[in-house]
Amino acid sequence: MSSIGTGYDLSASTFSPDGRVFQVEYAMKAVENSSTAIGIRCKDGVVFGVEKLILSKLYEQGSNKRIFNIDRHVGMAVAGLLADARSLSEVSREEASNFRSNYGHDIPLKHLADRVGMYVHAYTLYSAVRPFGCSFILGSYDEDDGPQLYMVDPSGISYGYWGCAIGKAKQAAKTEIEKLQVDERKTCRELVKEVAKIIYIVHDEVKDKAFELELSWVGEVTKGRHELVPKDIKEEAEKYAKVRNRSSGDSHNKSSLQHGLLSYFCPDRNPWRRRMTLMRITCKQCCKPLFCHFTDCVPCFRHPGNSQLYCRQ
Amino acid sequence: SSSCTFLNVTFLYCDENVCVCVQTTIMAVEFDGGVVMGADSRTTTGAYIANRVTDKLTPIHERIFCCRSGSAADTQAIADAVTYQLGFHSIELDEAPLVQTAASLFRDMCYRYREELMAGIIVAGWDRRRGGQVYTVPVGGMMTRQPVSVGGSGSSYIYGFVDSNYKPAMSKEECLKFTAEALTLAMERDGSSGGVVRLAVISEQGVERQVILGNQLPKFSTV
Numbered sequence: 380m381s382s383i384g385t386g387y388d389l390s391a392s393t394f395s396p397d398g399r400v401f402q403v404e405y406a407m408k409a410v411e412n413s414s415t416a417i418g419i420r421c422k423d424g425v426v427f428g429v430e431k432l433i434l435s436k437l438y439e440q441g442s443n444k445r446i447f448n449i450d451r452h453v454g455m456a457v458a459g460l461l462a463d464a465r466s467l468s469e470v471s472r473e474e475a476s477n478f479r480s481n482y483g484h485d486i487p488l489k490h491l492a493d494r495v496g497m498y499v500h501a502y503t504l505y506s507a508v509r510p511f512g513c514s515f516i517l518g519s520y521d522e523d524d525g526p527q528l529y530m531v532d533p534s535g536i537s538y539g540y541w542g543c544a545i546g547k548a549k550q551a552a553k554t555e556i557e558k559l560q561v562d563e564r565k566t567c568r569e570l571v572k573e574v575a576k577i578i579y580i581v582h583d584e585v586k587d588k589a590f591e592l593e594l595s596w597v598g599e600v601t602k603g604r605h606e607l608v609p610k611d612i613k614e615e616a617e618k619y620a621k622v623r624n625r626s627s628g629d630s631h632n633k634s635s636l637q638h639g640l641l642s643y644f645c646p647d648r649n650p651w652r653r654r655m656t657l658m659r660i661t662c663k664q665c666c667k668p669l670f671c672h673f674t675d676c677v678p679c680f681r682h683p684g685n686s687q688l689y690c691r692q
Numbered sequence: 693s694s695s696c697t698f699l700n701v702t703f704l705y706c707d708e709n710v711c712v713c714v715q716t717t718i719m720a721v722e723f724d725g726g727v728v729m730g731a732d733s734r735t736t737t738g739a740y741i742a743n744r745v746t747d748k749l750t751p752i753h754e755r756i757f758c759c760r761s762g763s764a765a766d767t768q769a770i771a772d773a774v775t776y777q778l779g780f781h782s783i784e785l786d787e788a789p790l791v792q793t794a795a796s797l798f799r800d801m802c803y804r805y806r807e808e809l810m811a812g813i814i815v816a817g818w819d820r821r822r823g824g825q826v827y828t829v830p831v832g833g834m835m836t837r838q839p840v841s842v843g844g845s846g847s848s849y850i851y852g853f854v855d856s857n858y859k860p861a862m863s864k865e866e867c868l869k870f871t872a873e874a875l876t877l878a879m880e881r882d883g884s885s886g887g888v889v890r891l892a893v894i895s896e897q898g899v900e901r902q903v904i905l906g907n908q909l910p911k912f913s914t915v
Contacts, residue, residue: 481796481797481800482781482793482796482797483792483793483795483796483799484790484792484793484796487785490784490785523821
């Protein structure tokens, strides 16, 4: 991460000496600053979950949605610059609509992902424009092709997945998705709860306070149409997620620590305290403050509930 | 040039008493696992038979064919254009195209240029989604799917035969016999249809083509 592209990062039409296009990589960093979105494919459909951070209490509830309907049977969950994502959702809608108008049937998802990927890629070729600062996950369900899930990133490549995550907590989310071991036996209804749980797990309560969970699905349960999950099912999923989040034992240790912290506040008297900026670290599960010890200048945290020492990483 | 309509025959171009118009009898039937398509083989320029062994069953893609009726030039041009578009689409999608897609492309062209064209087309084929399908795109540019469809000037004479003899869930051999008989009856009565009967069977395995020559056509007591 330390390589700075001085001079080679001013436009997307310039390569660096080690063969990278920095503008595209910076665009991907913009995606990593945004909150998480995940999509998981199961036996009979696809479920999307988005952690939509609420920056102000004055916002109307449900505004600035991050899940879009591209066609009747296709949904898109985005991460990154929302304005860029909106513009790309319009482009995707046009592609899907033109396809139907020319060929008389629903666009296959792989084709849509390729076409939108081509469009995104075009903006990485010229210095007059900047690359799109958003990644998005496309999902659809079709009787013949089954459930499909594709992700497009700012470089314009599209990947097919059975489970993927984008945004700031994508690594943690990917770990959780892999733990799920989504196999052919899960249905959409079960998966909705798991998706809600994953979003609640990866949500960082210290840095980002309030968030709204957006859930949507497309599958046999919706007869192939992409829809927001109905209110009652969503409430049930959120309840499940909150309970599981609080009581899950195995994530009581390292995953409760936040990555990338630079400063600590130690409740017990510590000679380093005066030199550090204040930031309280709390355990995500039980919300108790952790005790901070320094061992060879490496900060370690101790959970009040048990006596083990946990290192920062 | 003047245009006049007489029965089912529309003269597109009249110059010095020579009229260029092509009429025919074409037919397609769905069965479980594929389609059977048939056509006569006569192309006329007025009263003169310009080609007595025409092939009116044109391949659009590996398992999609069309039967052409109306102006020979118009239908050949449309079929060429649709073959190109469908081939491109199939390569983009990296899979075999749907019969419905081919029929939509025919319909778009026939409807958009309906004032300039005189084309009645039956699109039939097999795809892995819905099996054997027959779509008819008559003059004017409508498109609809039918289990059995007849077209061309000779079709008027066999509507009764087709309606009374068609049964759903016929086998491939029964469909072949049904098509051959219907075309024979039309060819006997319609002046613009005749020659040999060309048949094609399209299924998952591929395309089988046959020709029934004049002396091998089924015989009916009144003809």
